[in-house]
Amino acid sequence: MFMDQFLITGSSRIAGEVTISGAKNAALPLLAAMILAETPTTLHNVPSLQDVRTLIELIGGMGIHIQKQDDTVTCDTKNIDNFYAPYDLVKTMRASILVLGPLLARFGEAEVSLPGGCAIGSRPVDQHLKAFEAMGAEISVENGYVKARAPKGGRLLGCHFSFDMITVGGTENVIMAAALAKGTTVLGNCALEPEVVDLANMLVAMGAKISGIGTATMTIEGVERLHGCEYSVVADRIETGSYLAGALMTRGDVLTKKTTASLLHPVLEKFEAMGAIITTGDDWIRAQMKGRPKPVDIRTQPHPGFPTDMQAQLMAICCLADGTSTIIENIFENRYMHVPELNRLGASIQVDGHTAVVKGVEKFTAAPVMATDLRASMSLVMAAATAEGDSLIDRIYHIDRGYEDVENKLRALGVTIERINTND
Numbered sequence: 001m002f003m004d005q006f007l008i009t010g011s012s013r014i015a016g017e018v019t020i021s022g023a024k025n026a027a028l029p030l031l032a033a034m035i036l037a038e039t040p041t042t043l044h045n046v047p048s049l050q051d052v053r054t055l056i057e058l059i060g061g062m063g064i065h066i067q068k069q070d071d072t073v074t075c076d077t078k079n080i081d082n083f084y085a086p087y088d089l090v091k092t093m094r095a096s097i098l099v100l101g102p103l104l105a106r107f108g109e110a111e112v113s114l115p116g117g118c119a120i121g122s123r124p125v126d127q128h129l130k131a132f133e134a135m136g137a138e139i140s141v142e143n144g145y146v147k148a149r150a151p152k153g154g155r156l157l158g159c160h161f162s163f164d165m166i167t168v169g170g171t172e173n174v175i176m177a178a179a180l181a182k183g184t185t186v187l188g189n190c191a192l193e194p195e196v197v198d199l200a201n202m203l204v205a206m207g208a209k210i211s212g213i214g215t216a217t218m219t220i221e222g223v224e225r226l227h228g229c230e231y232s233v234v235a236d237r238i239e240t241g242s243y244l245a246g247a248l249m250t251r252g253d254v255l256t257k258k259t260t261a262s263l264l265h266p267v268l269e270k271f272e273a274m275g276a277i278i279t280t281g282d283d284w285i286r287a288q289m290k291g292r293p294k295p296v297d298i299r300t301q302p303h304p305g306f307p308t309d310m311q312a313q314l315m316a317i318c319c320l321a322d323g324t325s326t327i328i329e330n331i332f333e334n335r336y337m338h339v340p341e342l343n344r345l346g347a348s349i350q351v352d353g354h355t356a357v358v359k360g361v362e363k364f365t366a367a368p369v370m371a372t373d374l375r376a377s378m379s380l381v382m383a384a385a386t387a388e389g390d391s392l393i394d395r396i397y398h399i400d401r402g403y404e405d406v407e408n409k410l411r412a413l414g415v416t417i418e419r420i421n422t423n424d
């Protein structure tokens with residue numbers, strides 16, 4: 001197994017321009033949605049990431065013709081020969097569960113491995129399954145697999161359903177299924193994340209009838225068939241925020257291009273409160289930072305609140321702030337694994353349950369550290385880039401799951417970074 005490491009020589013001022021890729025968390029549901037179309041679909045601005053490769057392999061394994069060339073994925077579902085998502089692939093990426101709704105809606109049956117827990121929390125999929133049951137599906141869990149079957153006649157039935165909690169993946173899975181259901185589905189307590197909106201817009205381009213997009217209640221009038229379309233993945237707001245964070249940590253100046261400020265207002269507001277000068281245009285955002293960051297208090301919340309996927313990167317900025325910040329993680333129960341690693345780099349963070357108290361220090365100091373999950377990895381990379389000396393970051397496969405071309409982008413921003421291939 002390849003266990004690459006990053007060697008980062010610190011003391012960088014993070015400054016320069018970086019082009020933002022398509023969003024991982026939009027690309028994954030959009031790829032799953034391709035299963036719904038009877039004619040070929042083309043998706044542009046798809047990032048080259050391990051998670052994208054995994055989902056393409058999963059869909060290809062069903063006999064569907066799907067391929068990626070550069071940033072474009074084409075998919076033709078003419079020849080599907082099974083409706084099965086095996087444990088081997090699902091265990092590496094929880095978003096695989098997103099094929100369940102499309103398979104069930106289009107073919108009336110699916111067998112998808114139940115994703116296990118993951119590093120950041122137990123992450124059940126009960127809400128997805130509850131909604132499919134409300135649409136008349138028969139669901140059983142056998143030998144670690146979810147077996148789902150549409151009611152007699154092979155089509156799911158429109159229904160009224162309200163999620164018990166806000167779930168991004170749940171909302172996505174169910175709107176895909178409802179698009180082909182018989183009758184109208186009214187979904188309450190939907191997630192409002194930009195990636196959910198992107199999916200709903202692509203479904204409309206495929207012929208779905210959805211109203212209330214971007215609000216908590218979506219109404220989906222099921223249609224008999226969906227056709228292919230050409231669509232482009234929305235910019236990655238988390239990648240954007242991650243690189244801008246570098247400017248705040250190093251009195252730097254970062255210009256992110258091919259991205260959209262309206263996608264990340266809650267993050268930009270905090271950056272401004274920390275002292276950054278944020279300027280934006282139609283498709284760019286720039287963060288300039290003069291002094292030391294000011295401390296802030298944040299609590300992660302569903303959109304339009306502060307995103308959990310930026311919590312670790314924001315914490316890395318707080319570590320260098322001139323005062324004490326408080327962070328409350330409300331979405332996942334175990335998303336502080338970067339804390340001991342940041343402390344190894346000289347930070348002063350204490351965690352009590354969901355709350356982290358971050359006492360600002362003047363600087364990070366180099367140390368060997370271990371990446372624990374995708375966003376945690378980025379906080380460590382940024383911290384190491386500012387630290388004096390060489391830091392070795394282990395287990396960077398986490399970062400490859402979600403940040404396209406990360407070392408070249410970091411180099412363009414002035415970070416001295418080298419990938420070390422270790423072949424275990």
Ligand code: EPU
Nearest residue numbers: 025095123124125126127128166167168169170331332374
């Ligand atoms: N939840 C349940 N039951 C469900 C569904 C969710 O209890 O049926 C809980 C989860 O355990 C969690 C909370 O509800 O505590 C929110 O989970 P959600 O379903 O919203 O998350 P997700 O769809 O599994 C997506 C992103 C995550 C991001 C979250 C929250 C993708 C592929 N993943 O996950 O992204 O953190 O929404 O915004 O879209 C990342 O990119 O690093 C990442 C983890």
